[in-house]
Amino acid sequence: MQTETILLIIAAGIIALIIALYQYLYRAKNRKKKLLFFAFLRFLSVFSLLVLLINPTFKQNIYFEEKPALVVAVDNSSSIKYLKKDKEIKQFVNEISLHKELNNRFNVVYYSFSDKLKDSLHFSFDQKQTNIxxxxxxxxxxxxxxIAPTLLLTDGNQTYGTDYQFSTKGYKQVVYPVISGDTIAVEDTxxxxxxxxxxxxxxxxxxxETILTYSGNQDITRLFQIKSGNSTIFSQPISFSKENNSNVVNFTLPANRVGVNQYVAILSPLDNEKNTINNSKTFAVEVIDQKTNVLLISDMVHPDLGAIKKSIESNERRSITISKPSENKDFNDYQLIILYQPNTRYKKVYEKLNLEKKNYLTIIGSKTDWVFLNTIQNKYTQEITRQTEYYVPRFNNNYAAFLxxxxxxxxYPPLIGNFGELKIHANHDPLLYRTIGTIHTEDALLATIEQNGIREAVLFGEGIWRWRAQNYINTQTFKDFDEFFGKLVQYLASNKRKSRLNTISESFYYGNASIVIKAEYFTKNYEFDKRGSLKIIIKNKETKATQTIPMLLKNNSYEVDISNLGAGDYEYTVAVSGEHITRSGSFAILEYDVEQQFLNADVTKLQQVATNTSGKSYFLNQKEALIKELIENQRYQTIQKSKENVVSLIDWKYLLLIVLLLLTIEWFARKYNGLI
Structure with a gap:
């Protein structure tokens, strides 16, 4: 107990004594001995009440021992099974779990991983991707x-993600790679x-562009072909040697048929080749007969223009042209017009847009001439203040124009917009709201307007280039932002009428990719309906096999994951229970298992991981040496720790009960003696 607390308790006793003596002895006219009893009761009750207010505490140290953790992370990808190491890994993990001395020294924790990390063991060895x-x-x-040394049971073959031999340089724990796979080099093309x-x-x-490789010591020549169905449309002999063990082949193919065109690239294998799966690769190209052309009109130079251009052209199906408002462009050559910070020079542009009824996107910022804009159109008006404000975006979960x-x-960083009251007079659907500091407003930052068959979107702020940069900082890719802006462009470039049910899917998928089909379902007022019961019927075009799967609600869409489907051509129909509304589509899944492209374990990278983390690499048959290293290593010691708890000297509930009891006894005693 602290000195200050003791002094407070002493002070409380003195105060309680003074109050009791003052009331029952000093002020009493008849100082009978019986009054000493009342004074004693008053002293106890006042003292208890003051102690209750002070709430004296003391510190209590609890000592405990903490064992170091031993993390066992097992690669659950299909390459383990393909390299025939699945049974050995199961046996290895089982012996680790039964080793008493190891379990006494460590708190052993098990994980499995493929493209994701799971905090449990699941020995299926069927996952299609690996991200170590x-x-x-x-x-x-x-x-x-x-302290948590890590046993990494893997073949070291990573299919995507950051190169782990470099990223582990900042890893704080010691890693012991347990190499699972053959290490003997064999001839392979x-x-x-x-x-x-x-x-x-x-x-x-x-x-x-195709990169072909050879591992071996002979001089060989193999035939490289591209086939479409039973027809060979490209063929070239390729020579390899021990020194010249790779070739880059560049060529072009004609796009003569609209739709998804499938091809197979084949490199003829060696007679004694062990793995022939990596000698062929299926790919597809979707041939389209038109391109979405976007015209960006700007009267200034701004970083936003570069961000918009890169975002739009990240999709090969779109192109963008940047021009000034004074240039006379034929709007019929473009599906979408973007107006950047319009001013009086845009007068003819607006006249042309109204005449030709084109869809357009308006981006407004600090240089926008609102006097001009308030008069040239009647969909929205802004109070003229000549001042700017920073607006942070806030997503509208009920946005329904597109998914x-x-x-x-x-x-994302705030955009610079105009300060003052904004009024939107047309029916609109806000995609983003404005947040000013900590104030959530219902004013639109980005809204779409559909009126008289013309679609328009308005972004009430400049600085969108910072959003694209922030997306890269958050995810190390521009993908999320580019897809968001691409969907906005796609919506504005289309004149299709609204539908209560829409589906979103790709025309083809690779077999190693995640396959998700999404749907959006609206009420008759075109508001997103979360009450819908949607199902998807998928049919294999070749085998005619069908399956019906319910679609799950996720955020503002319904979706289904069908990554378990095999390669083939499929068609699907999405239906809403209780409604006569359906939407159909088709897609193809191309045969490809990246996990079966490997012949050996990647020993070099795994040994580098051990070096980066001050660990040591082992093979599956070196289990005893690994266990001995873990047990004898002095870095992994049980640590005694202490925890300081602050505990109340007296439970306040009991103290309060004592106070009430003392006051009750005093009251009845005073009543009995005629003092009340």
Whole structure:
């Protein structure tokens, strides 16, 4: 107990004594001995009440021992099974779990990983992707404040993500890679990489780049072909040697048929080749007969223009032209017009837009001439203050014009807009609201307007380039922002009428990708309906097999994950229970399992991980040496820790009960003796 608390208790006793003596002895006319009893009761009750207010505490130290954690992370991807190491890994983990000395020294925790980290063991070895870097990063976050050596049971073959041999340089825990896979080099030819655009335009040629590799010591020549169905449309002999063990083949193919065109790249294997799966690769190109052309009109130079251009052109199906308002462009050549910070020079542009009834996007900022804008159109007006304000975006979960998820808009930097009252006179659908400081307003920051068959969107702020940069800071990619802006462009460039049921899917998917089909369902007032019961019927065009799957509500859409489907051509129908509304579509899944492209474990990278983290690499058959290292290593000691708890000297409930009891006794005693 602290000295200050003791002094307070002494002071409380003195005060209680003074109050009791003053009331029953000093002020009493008849100082009978019986009054000493009343004074004693009053002293106890006042003293107890003051102690209750002081609430004296003392510190209590609790000592306990904390064992270091031993993290066992197991690769659950299909490459483990393909390399025939699945049974050995199961046996290895089982022996670790039964080793008494190891479990006495460590708190053993098990994880499995593929493209995601899971805090449990699941030995299916059927996952189609591996991201070792992500798994280690997440483990690093979980155990950043503890001692937790990590056993990494993997073949080291990562299919996507940051290169883990470099990212582990900042890993705080010691990693012991347990190498699972063959290490003996064998002769092998393979298609290392094939690069092709997803889209091509009718009657054009699309480029293909293929990287072919060879591991071996002989001089060989193999035939490289591209086939479409039973027809060979490209063929070239490729020579390899020990020194010249890779070739880059560049060529073009014609785009003669609209739709999804599937191809197979084949590199003829060696006679004794062990893995022939990596000698072929299926790919597809969607041939389209038109391109979305966007015209951006600006009277100034601004970073927003570059961000908009890069975002739009991130999709090969779109192109953008930047011009000044004084240039006479034929609007019929473009599906969408973007007006950046309009002023009086845009008068003819607005006249042309109204005459030709074109859809357009208006971006407003600090240089916008609101006197002109308030008079040239009648959909919205802004109070003229000549001052600016910073507006932070806030996503509208009930936005219904097109399907859009919240990509973390509230974390984006504020846009610079105009200060003053904004009024939107037309029927509009706000996608983003304005937040000023900590004040959530219902004023639109980004809204879409559909009136008389013309679609318009208005962004009431400049600085959108910062949003694209922030998206890269948050995710190390521009994908989320580019998809958001692309959906806005797609909506504005289309004149399709609203539908109560819309579906979103790709025309084709690769077999190793996540396959998700989304749908949006609206009420008769075109408000998103979360009460709908949607199902999807998927039919394999070749086998005619069908399956019906309910679609799950997620945020502002319904979706279904069908990643378990095999390669083939499919058609689907989405239906709403109780409504005569359906939407149909089709897609193709291309045969490709990236996990089966590997022949050996990547020993070099795993050994580098061990070096980066001051650990040591082992093979599956070196279990005893690994266990001995863990048990004898002095870095992993049980630590005695103490925890300081602040405990009340007396429970306030009991003290309050004592006060009430003393006051009750005193009252009855005074009543009995005629003092009341």
């Amino acid at each position: 870097s992500k798994a280690l990063d997440e483990l690093n976050q979980v155990y950043k404040n503890t 393979r298609i290392q990489q094939l690069n092709v655009n997803r889209y091509a335009y009718l009657k054009n040629k699309f480029p293909i 859009q998820d919240d990509i973390g808009f509230t974390s």
